[in-house]
Amino acid sequence: MTDKMPVNPLLEGLASRAMPEPCSVVIFGATGDLTHRKLVPALYNLAADGDLPPGLSLVGFARRDKTDEVFRNELEEAARKYSRQAINDELWKNFASAICYHRSEFGELEGYHLLRERLHQLDKDRGTRGNRLYYLSAGPDQFENILTNLKDAGLADTAAAGWARVIVEKPFGTDLATARHLNEVVHKCFDEECTFRIDHFLGKETAQNIMVLRFANSLFEHLWNERYIDHVQITASEQLGIENRAGYYEGAGALRDMVQNHLLQLLTLIAMEPPTDLSADSIRDEKVKVLRSMRRIARQEVARSVVRGQYGAGSINGKAVGGYREEKNVKPESMTETYVALRLLVDNWRWANVPFYIRVGKRLPKGGTEIGIHFRNAPDVLFNRDQSGLRDGSQNVLVIRIQPDEGVSLRMQSKVPGASVRIQPVKMDFRYGTSFGKASPEAYERLLLDAMAGDATLFARRDEVEEAWKFIDDIEEGWHSEGNKSGLFFYPAGSWGPAEADQLIENDGRAWRRL
Numbered sequence: 001m002t003d004k005m006p007v008n009p010l011l012e013g014l015a016s017r018a019m020p021e022p023c024s025v026v027i028f029g030a031t032g033d034l035t036h037r038k039l040v041p042a043l044y045n046l047a048a049d050g051d052l053p054p055g056l057s058l059v060g061f062a063r064r065d066k067t068d069e070v071f072r073n074e075l076e077e078a079a080r081k082y083s084r085q086a087i088n089d090e091l092w093k094n095f096a097s098a099i100c101y102h103r104s105e106f107g108e109l110e111g112y113h114l115l116r117e118r119l120h121q122l123d124k125d126r127g128t129r130g131n132r133l134y135y136l137s138a139g140p141d142q143f144e145n146i147l148t149n150l151k152d153a154g155l156a157d158t159a160a161a162g163w164a165r166v167i168v169e170k171p172f173g174t175d176l177a178t179a180r181h182l183n184e185v186v187h188k189c190f191d192e193e194c195t196f197r198i199d200h201f202l203g204k205e206t207a208q209n210i211m212v213l214r215f216a217n218s219l220f221e222h223l224w225n226e227r228y229i230d231h232v233q234i235t236a237s238e239q240l241g242i243e244n245r246a247g248y249y250e251g252a253g254a255l256r257d258m259v260q261n262h263l264l265q266l267l268t269l270i271a272m273e274p275p276t277d278l279s280a281d282s283i284r285d286e287k288v289k290v291l292r293s294m295r296r297i298a299r300q301e302v303a304r305s306v307v308r309g310q311y312g313a314g315s316i317n318g319k320a321v322g323g324y325r326e327e328k329n330v331k332p333e334s335m336t337e338t339y340v341a342l343r344l345l346v347d348n349w350r351w352a353n354v355p356f357y358i359r360v361g362k363r364l365p366k367g368g369t370e371i372g373i374h375f376r377n378a379p380d381v382l383f384n385r386d387q388s389g390l391r392d393g394s395q396n397v398l399v400i401r402i403q404p405d406e407g408v409s410l411r412m413q414s415k416v417p418g419a420s421v422r423i424q425p426v427k428m429d430f431r432y433g434t435s436f437g438k439a440s441p442e443a444y445e446r447l448l449l450d451a452m453a454g455d456a457t458l459f460a461r462r463d464e465v466e467e468a469w470k471f472i473d474d475i476e477e478g479w480h481s482e483g484n485k486s487g488l489f490f491y492p493a494g495s496w497g498p499a500e501a502d503q504l505i506e507n508d509g510r511a512w513r514r515l
Contacts, residue, residue: 020452022055023131023163024122026115028106028146029138030060030071034169036078038200039137042444044079047095048088049441051449055126058099061115063106071101084442098126106138107145112153119155130162133451140171144185151189158194167196167451170261171252172460175476176469183462196451197460201262201369203443205432206406208458210269210371211283213400213408220398221274223375225350232270233372233513234263236360239316240367241493242338246329254340255308258360260472264291265460266402267356270371271346280456284464291467295345302478307489307501309339311363314493321363321493335488338362341501342475343508357505359512363493368515369402378413395425397513406440407431 025043027035046052060071076096080087102118104111122128134150136143147166150156156164168186173179186195201207214221223229236258242249249257268287275282297305312323324330324338339361346356375396397411409429416423432440450458489498496502496512505512 031062041083202458203447205440308337309498373398
């Protein structure tokens, strides 16, 4: 006899994961900002936590002339600045010994043949077993060049005892047509199971926790439907402007830069049905169903359902800042949106007539990303008699904070101590840092580790990307079609966006949450 409780095999699988196999990670565009700020610090932190496979090798592929030593020194300087953990000199020395630099043009096939030779040598020297993980951190205009040359040089082929996988950074296309073209290019070079379209929002701890919150707690899931939820708000707010990214941002704008990928991905996690299991495809199947169920916004409805704005001059934290059109390399007459607010519906049994309000903006008063689940108010009796007619879903709100201060809070009504009956909202708050006594890993740490292990759960599948673009393209067409040009509204930097965005939600008797 034993008193030991039986272990749920599903939870046992969640608690322990296999160590990824030794591999070579090749970063294309390795001299860029993403490599220095995110990728290398993430890999170092994985090494510090003991999560990297033995023998892992890192190859930087870029066009600038550098030696291995210069490249390592630059990465060390960046890691000391951006790593979430302090750099241990001895550990860094060991980590840096696995780093090398490969100089080549992205469109130069010979450079890929030389890369293949170098990777074969690393297999012999470090035991990487023919396993390759390619990270496309170069400009999106180079994706096709890189993918085609990887294929032509034999670097996309799965070795007899190894594997080849590719991580593709956003933007994955600029509309449905370009996304489909890029998907075709990727498919000619890598199988879908070997393709990892990255969205760093899904690597954040709280985003990963949404399914656990819903499906591991009976407290919430039976309330997670149109009978009990009044509406849902998803907000992504930034204090920063475009930070010298005019070349990219002028061609993208807030809708394509943030809504198409990050925010629609969060919406699918909130709105999806329970998957049959925790495999990557089971989860992504349910997310695709949500995207297909979203009511398309017809051209003539765009002006009523979507607000686009652009920041003008103002102040952030008491410091004067210029408007978007004053930013370097931005056209003086630019119509690019830096703010979007939209109202959308998911036409399925669970969410019928529950509006989802999404907003994203730059140069707002406070930075943060959160999801607010607004439950229906209690009936207009007893304690709610004096609030007759109020239907804004503000009494009970479940807030999922994606960043910063990752965590979950629940707002409820409570009696204020004293003889009189006065009701005041109170908040129950859970924060990862205080509850678990340690900071959450950075998003790229989890995503890189999953790609090495071949787990695509937190990566977008081909049909996810295309379904999201279908929805976004309708809005873009409505904005730019002849005779139906929706207005661009201006807001001062440091405000919460244009007044028209407030009107969008107030028309339904509701109001935006303040972060």
